[in-house]
Amino acid sequence: MMLVEVLTSTFILVGGFFSLVGSIGLAKLPDFFMRLHGPTKSTTLGVGSILIASAIHFSAGDGTSLHELLVTLFLFITAPISAHLLARAALHLQVRSVAEQDTRRDCE
Amino acid sequence: MRRWLPHPWMSVLLFSVWLLLVNDIRVVSVIKAALLGVVLPVLTKHFWPERPRLRRPSVALHYLLRLLLDIVRANLGVAVRVLGPNRRLKPAFVSVPLELNNDLAVTLLASTVSLTPGTVSAEISADRRTLLVHCLDVDDKERIIDGIKRRYEKPLKEIFP
Amino acid sequence: MNLLLILPVLLPLLTGATLLALARPALRTARVLSVASATAQLAVAVTLFTTAADGLILSYAVGDWPAPFGITLLLDRLSSLMVLLTALLALFALLHALGGVDGRGAGFHALFQFQLLGLNGAFLTGDVFNLFVFFEILLIASYTLLLHGGGASRTRAGLHYVVLNLVGSSLFLIAVGVLYGVLGTLNMADLAARLAAVPATDIMLVESAGLLLLVVFGLKSALVPLHFWLVPAYSSATAPVAALFAIMTKVGVYAIVRVYTLMFGAALVGPWLLWGALVTLAVAGIGVLASRELRTQVAWLVVFSVGTLLTGVSLFTGMGISGALYYLVHTTLVSGGLFLLADLIGAQRREGTYLTSGEYPAARQWLAVLFLVGAIAAAGLPPTSGFIGKVLVLQAGLESPEVTWLWTTILVGSFTVLLALSRAGSVIFWKSNRPPAAAAPHWLGSVPAAVLVSAGLWLALVGGPLTAYTDATAVQLLSRGTYVSAVLGHVKEAP
Amino acid sequence: MSLVLILLLPIVGALLPPLAARLGRDAAPAAAAALTGGALALLLGLAPSLDEPAALSVPWVPTLGLEFALRLDGLGFLFSLLILGIGLLMILYARYYLPKSDYLGRFYGLLLLFQGAMLGVVLADNLLLLVVFWELTSLSSFLLIGYNIGSGESRRGARVALAVTGAGGLALLAGFLMLGHMAGTYRIGELLGMGETIRAHPWYMPMLLLVLTGAFTKSAQFPFHFWLPGAMAAPTPVSAYLHSATMVKAGVFLLARLFPVLSGTDAWFFIVGTVGLVTLLYAAYVALFQHDLKGLLAYSTVSHLGLITLLFGIGTPLGAVAGIFHVINHAIFKASLFMAAGIIDHETGSRDMRRINGLWNYMPHTALLAMVAAASMAGVPLLNGFLSKEMFFAETVHLEQLGVAGWILPALATLAGVFAVAYSVRFIHDVFFNGEPVDLPKMPPHEPPRWMRIPIEVLVTLCIVVGLFPGFMVKPLLDAAALGVVGALPDYDLVLWHGLSPPLAMSAIALVGGILVYAVRRYVFAVHDRFPLPEGSDVFERALSRAMAGAEILRASSDDGRLRRYIALVFVSAVVLAAAPFLLRGGGLGPLPLTDADPLVLIATFMLVGGALAAVFMHQRRLLAIIWLGVVGLVVTLTFVHFSAPDLALTQITVEVVSTVLLLLALFFLPGGQREHEPHGRRAFDAMLAALVGLGAAALALGVLTRPYKSIAGFYFANAKPVGGGDNVVNVILVDFRGFDTLGEITVLAIAATGIYAMLRGLRLDLPATDSAGRPWCGERHPLFLAVLSRPLLPLALLVSIYLLLRGHNAPGGGFIAGLVAGTALILQYLANGIEWTQARLRLRYFRVAGTGLIIAALTGLAAVAAGRPYLTSGLLHLNLPLIGELELASAMAFDLGVFFAVLGVVIIVLAHLGRLSRQQVRTPPANPEEVH
């Protein structure tokens, strides 16, 4: 029981941490394309960890609870799409970027 | 077979997703899951006209595990970079030449890139031969291109020939 | 339980849904279904009317859930009168539409049926939130019907109409919320019962909600200063739609009568309503006089009639309510007929409904007689129902401390209407001297107009029995205990 | 019975002439004559029983006190006789007067209608019934004055007449309502005996004023006289009949009718007397200066009506008798004069006395008749007009009320007599003599047809016979009529010779003076022309057009056509009304303490408030505002979750997404762009109003939240599972307890979809070629990754949707949410792959889906009806299946399935059609907005 609680707590903290980092990145990084990295990665893992915490927590009682996996599944499918489209939009709008400019293109 | 199971893997996925959704494995749930696993792909088969064939499930599994690991790594890396001084970061756009000739594979590659270390797929060229990737912190572009091709493109090519 | 009670809701619902499911049916099919349904609704309405005339209050627990927990439909004299009136007006408006208006846009018949659904539901429901839902149904159906046929002025009027009514809906929700938040129920009879026992510390909240409802219902009934949407909307709608809309303002009036006789009582809204109604009369009189176009004028007449009948209602006496209800029947049918008539006239002259000389309408004699009847009825001149209704309200006003203002406003208002309509009629039928290019109107267009306009006469003929009915209705309304016990009488306590 | 027939014959018979007119020109007058003759015969048949007045009453609107009550007393008989008798003559006359081209049906129909209405006025035994007929006479008069279609004069005349008499009718109505209320009855017969009560009633004065206004307008008393000359635009038979012999007498009839009730007070004496006197004098004076033949007669009529009014105003029984007598006499001579004028008009084509001269040479027969009648009008002895005028003079002399100033009235009466003689002389001399005609349209004039003269001959004969043998001819009639007016008959004699008396002297002065005045007419006219009197009808016309212009200004200033004002007024009303109870009663927060806020709620509130404010501040940058709305929606979702409403949260999430798509679809066509600055004051006002409304909503919320309440919810918890068959109480409420609401709600959705479809059909909009910053759009339509991943997402999302649908009855979910999720899944296909691609694969008629859903939901309820239960009664099925175990199926779940389809169908209809909007456009430069209007 104790182990479950430790595990759950750990995953919660890890998840919270990465979520926060992702949002810090979003707030702090200097240009749009860099800010995009924060949420696409950190948040997925952040949510993922908390979902694992949840799965552990609810599996500890009666029966297993794995439906948390589904949220992860959907997020893993959708988050890259969002990131990609956001990047494309930013490219199209020629949003200011500190990255090397040589290979930037606008969509055709 | 094709008529009733247009996307067998999808059916498996739906079957499992249903069981996960209901969060139990009672008989009635399993029956429903099987039913839906068959019915939904048939209902929506027009929306998925392509029939991508999954050739080597073992490679796919391996790929998935690697992806998960890389995500963890990526997060740690990003965390360090985000929390550290941002000025030292050297962001860059990198064009990755592609050899995949399957839309699904390209898409999976792009998604993988977006989910993994410091990279986001920003754009795919019209001929689907070049993926433009934004990197958070680049020392050596070639290493990044090489990493993507070796770690992800190669297995994907095996899975979706 | 009496199945008939739910038919005024079910018939249009199923007809509308079927028309929808047929996905763009042939116009012919739609017409047959629509007219059949409207006729059946009239038959049902007549049956219900005769049932309610005995003074029984019938309730119908939808879903077999007892009041106040489920939604209860309720048939008393007032609601049966309104349902009958709706069915009558609807059938003739629909017949007029068959003249070709219905083909000018998509989904006319489905929307028409949905509009009837909303109206009948609003009249029959005994639940305040359900009333909101039916309001929304009839409103959204009316939004679309208003736009039927296209055109710029319709669109602008429609936008204003829709937005204002949505604002009204928000206020409605807030008021319902407060009522529920304090009284813990939604059934109107139950609300009435609980309201009677509400502690003094909470009364202002409930009253506040009650007055908010007055804004909502005032908006629906075009009480000044909440009337601005009406004239542009009604004057730009196609004729059968405008005719059907003649009952729309009456929904607001109905709600006022129902809610304040049953729940809040006269003291809360009486003075507000009286002054609002008198100002409405004044403003509408000015509007009627200022109109340079017939449909606009008729729309202002609708506002004017709202002023008259809300004046009666505001007294919350037997006479006042009875007079108002009689007037309501009169004005609904006659203004509906006038809208149809204006359409006929407009279609017959190149100048349309503009009050300028030019071509006189084809079938001038016939239309002139109809116009005359409609005009004197609208102006409240004898021997029409308008006169009887007006005099009923005037008589009721004798008991009000504000009798001087009341009489002055109504009489001066009538005079203004008389002036304006005599001008309108003389310009169209006497001043216009060029023969028209158009052919005489099709009977399908003119017969409904004739029947509705001549209501001004035949309602006067049956003035005795009809006022006896409205008298009894008023008595029934003012003894709220009857209603409450009819609804809550057989409450099974929650287990 | 015959009493009713007297009335109904003309009224109902009014329909006959228009029908008969098809049979030929004579058919309409013949029908009218037959009806009138019939009524007259019936009336005469009732003459012997006048002592015992015939009466009947049929209830009409008992609540109102309106009954169909008739009573034939002497006064009514006299007036009925005039109405029918002169009416009969007029029907004959008009047959020849009206142009051959006229369609006589309308004329005779209206004439009969008027005749019936007028009979109604004099026979009514109920005040309200009297008003009914009274207004009917105004209306038929209006229609008859306007008989000449296309003539501006008749149109104006008709409207002025209707306005004045109509207004008077309204006053009369008010007065009668008061009178009826004061007396406790509207029955005139009962009322007549209650004079003292009524005169002592505090409402007497206002009631009197109102009733008199009615009477004076109808009888064209100063200052309401001006409509009558205008009414002369009517065909002459109408002028003769309505505007001289009968209708205008309705006012004085009323004075007579109510004489026992209303007269006998100072107010009566001064008001009625003064008005009558002024009218008498003023109109007599003005009549002299009319060049229009009918104008002269019209003012003369006004003047004589003034005389009669004055007689009733004097208030003595003898005055009243004289008044009634003069009614008879005036009707006779004035009708014949009008007919003569009509003949002249008919034969010469003109009514201008400056052009009509010397007709004696052309139509001596007519001239003779006219001269006799005019002499009667002037009060020449041996003619009937002399008799009543003498009585009038006598009354003025014997009047005591004025005390020392008693000479004034006789003097003024004589002066009026002078003018009356003068204009009568002018009528004779200027028309029949005075040289040769000038420029007449028809030359030379002839005698009229034989039958056109006969009515005049009859009347002129009456003038003479009555003048010579008054006692024999009219005394019984007059007595009978007067009896009802004065109660006890005064002692009077109707004889030609009263001996040398002041009245005779006054008559003589009038005759001589009148001739003198006419003799020096040139000077008199010159003086008159220097000081033109304002024409009452002009004043009225001007006032009316000013009133209309003013009305337009008022309307326009109150309504600027802008939605902003309308909305502001709604909110102002709401704030005022909702605040009123608090201001009147005081009160505020309830007794319950506020619970502590946890930091999360604090953060959520912060974001909600910030998001809403940001949306307001950035509302002109529409895309940003949409994003902010997304934030607000998300926080609202969280609020629902936090406060135990998972179903709401689920709904809110999906609605939020769908709404965003919707807003963006619209944004494409409404990108906005340039920022606009509104006036500072306007924004400040709006902000203040907004703050007030917000404050009000917050205060109401807080007021409720701090009070305990007892809700009906317990019932739902108790019944949800055992009867409703579901654990999720919210869902059971939605599909069962209050399934009726839900049925209505999906109907709203379906209607909205229908409406949206209808609105989008054929709509043409400019396609923006660039975004609002002027950048061209990106070339690629369907981003690859999105398209590819949308494929597996569809079955997955549908699976989730089905999951939510099936579990809804027991756990958060249900048809709404499931429908929205499925809809979103399909929308994603549209977003990712475009319309064509998606449509080709989604072979659904969306309306069929929505309609079917609606029908399923509606029919589920009908199943219960078939089983004899109320509509929408839920059924519960317990199944015990092998393998599967116990299964509980509620019919409400079928209902929920209907909801699912309806919602799904609607979402797709709305978004797909909106999305397709861009495909029905052509990229053209913007249309000129002027052309669109």
Next chain:
Amino acid sequence: MMLQWAVTAGFAMMGAAALLNFWRLLRGPDAPDRIVALDTLYVNTIALLVLIGIHFDSSVYFESALLLAVVGFVTTVSLCKYLLRGDIIE
């Protein structure tokens, strides 16, 4: 006890994350910045919902989280599509 502490800490971090997202929403500067902030807010909300579930030891919050994951990104997609093409359904 420990779990409660961790959950509280989790709440605190998620709250802070949300505020940071909000800040980015306010700052912009460009539309994509705001969209990405909104998207992140969605994802953080998912985490928060799961956390609340753990906190109350209740699974009723799960569907909300799931649904956010399933449909939430449609918002982002359509916003981006708008920026790219204007016409989001074509």
Next chain:
Amino acid sequence: MEALVALAIGVLVGCGVYLLLRRHSFSVVFGLVLLSYGTNLFLFAMGRLNTHREPLVSLPGPYTDPLPQALVLTAIVIGFAMTAFVLVLALRARGMLGSDRVDGRRGDE
């Protein structure tokens, strides 16, 4: 907690009202959306604010009042229908009146 929710309601309603008074139809739609958020929240709050008392009888009680939730759900869906309708109407006004203003005019103040 109640005060915060009341504040939120007030701000939503107020912001909605302010936007409703703007000239452009799109702003008016924003106003309607915000107003309906406010009223929905208001109606919801009338069932009182209870944390973790979901009205699912499968859970142990006590429960929050489920009725306002059902009402709000109805209101949300109706609100969505209305928003969609007004938006399309605004589009139509744009097409018919040549302006994206609620009054169909431009320029003059």
